[in-house]
Amino acid sequence: MVTMRDVAKRAGVSIATVSFVLNDTKPVTPATRERIELAMTELGFRRNMVARALASRRTRIIAMAYPALDHRFGFSAAEFFTSAAEAARQQDYHLVLWPVGNDGGELTELVGQSLVDGVVLMEVQLDDPRIAVLQRTRTPFALIGRTTALEGLTHVDIDFDTTVEDAVGYLHGLGHRRLVLVSGDLADPRFHTYGPYVRSEAAYRRVAAGYGIETIVLECSDSTRAGREAATRLLRDHPETTAVLVLNEYSALGVMSGLNRLGRRIPDEISVLSLMAPDTAALSNPELTIMRTPGPELGRLGTEALIRQLEGATPLPPPHLIPAKLHLGESTAPPP
Amino acid sequence: MVTMRDVAKRAGVSIATVSFVLNDTKPVTPATRERIELAMTELGFRRNMVARALASRRTRIIAMAYPALDHRFGFSAAEFFTSAAEAARQQDYHLVLWPVGNDGGELTELVGQSLVDGVVLMEVQLDDPRIAVLQRTRTPFALIGRTTALEGLTHVDIDFDTTVEDAVGYLHGLGHRRLVLVSGDLADPRFHTYGPYVRSEAAYRRVAAGYGIETIVLECSDSTRAGREAATRLLRDHPETTAVLVLNEYSALGVMSGLNRLGRRIPDEISVLSLMAPDTAALSNPELTIMRTPGPELGRLGTEALIRQLEGATPLPPPHLIPAKLHLGESTAPPP
């Protein structure tokens, strides 16, 4: 292995000088810098990140902690990850996806080993135990999602209020007055404090009340099967419904599939609108009209916010909340 | 931060002894071991992985290198990752998903930094440039997928021969004689040496010839949209087709959707069979019959093979090739 010592010897300088050009931490005359750089390429030097990390107490690794066992890794999550990794790379950090449990145990282990400089937390619960872990261990972190108590926490999230307002406004504008919200299954312990469901549902109740339309909410697990089953319940219990708003991407595909099976023509007889990533929307038939989850923006923003924190820079100014925007598909139309 | 030195002082032993109990590298009397363990819990000691890595020249981190920009991260990939991470954890390693480019550049950087002990390579091409990088840098690695030249490379992969035999055999057994294979887009530079397509297609030609049925192959990109478009081509150019075998999960969903749109009843008029993960199969309508990609097994096997290599253990005995097994859905039936 070629070390800085080798480079220094070859360039006829001290190891410290090599460090200075590598990190750009002190001025070095162009001549010596050039000699050092030449030596580095000649020798094929690659700096040892582990040694650097030990000496500087920074690894330049950011972990995106994903609760692999409790949430399936869907398209939206893939968007978060890809964009976050890209943002990190641009700032000379490595961002890796680190599967951890939802209870905080594995996260404790991870951050206790001082292997990562910071953590981007995905799928945050309203009272997430992992946040206590990060605070206790004084690990810098950023949230994609929000807890209930947000004081001082670096976070980015979907603006559910605006999103739901826009979604319902759009359907209302088309003439729909009999809507149903298909939310998550709040009885499921994994989700009963899951922000996206809780906040969207609250926003929906508020917005629906504002329009003076009846508020009907169906609960539904995050699976296609559950979505299909929800479609059955929907037609049985609320046959007069003309439009459905679905929060989960898997549920939405199931609702589409279920309505199709039951012979409802979409969008002629019933409209469906869902919060999801565009890749997913293309999977249904007809193609879904969606409120597009701002995955790329959130992944990038979250990572940038964390890195600013790591480098002691001034916090990123707002916006921290990004609304999902309407993308027209083929699943919405005026009511029959 | 609590260091081994603190623990040693508190337990009244030397730092070396602490290391011995931590790593179980030398015999220690039960009495002192107990004192040390007590001290560790009292102090809340957590070993610093970075220091350990520097001293031992092993990080116990395995990177699963994923060509994030060239391949979308789908359900099958998620299965690989989850099971691989689990297998690593059981052997006290960390496995993280590391997004890298397909050309080997970023991979060079990653392994040059001696941050990871080994690499699990996904989405391997038949002549993958990344493999040269790993060999040149003497990085231990395992492949999920196969190159053309395999001498001495640790790898696991789908047994495409058996898989295609079983798939075609199943359709043939149902009575189908007019089949079409929807393969990848070999004109796309990302895929023209992509093992799964190349091997499956070769196997298909062989098996079809064996049954004496005409060999028709449609090329199709890895997207739902492309799949839909392939369905159109299929019905236009080969209207007599009674069964379709699709290799890519996204394409398959698109083919289903496309056939649905064009008014073909599945499976009454045409059967569809695809190679994919069961989660994905549930997304289509009707639910797809699949050859289930052995993601969990491959992820686990690949990781275990790599770890054995890292620890100098004897290589894992075969099987290295796992066939996908038939999972009945609702998209296949005898021909009309």
Added chain:
DNA sequence: GTGAAAGCGCTAACAA
């Protein structure tokens, strides 16, 4: 069975 001490490759004072 336990301890002393020499690194692992690098960073960052401090000195020159």
Added chain:
DNA sequence: TTGTTAGCGCTTTCAC
């Protein structure tokens, strides 16, 4: 502008 040097926290010989 450049060099000297003391760590970073741990592993691992080699003595005892």
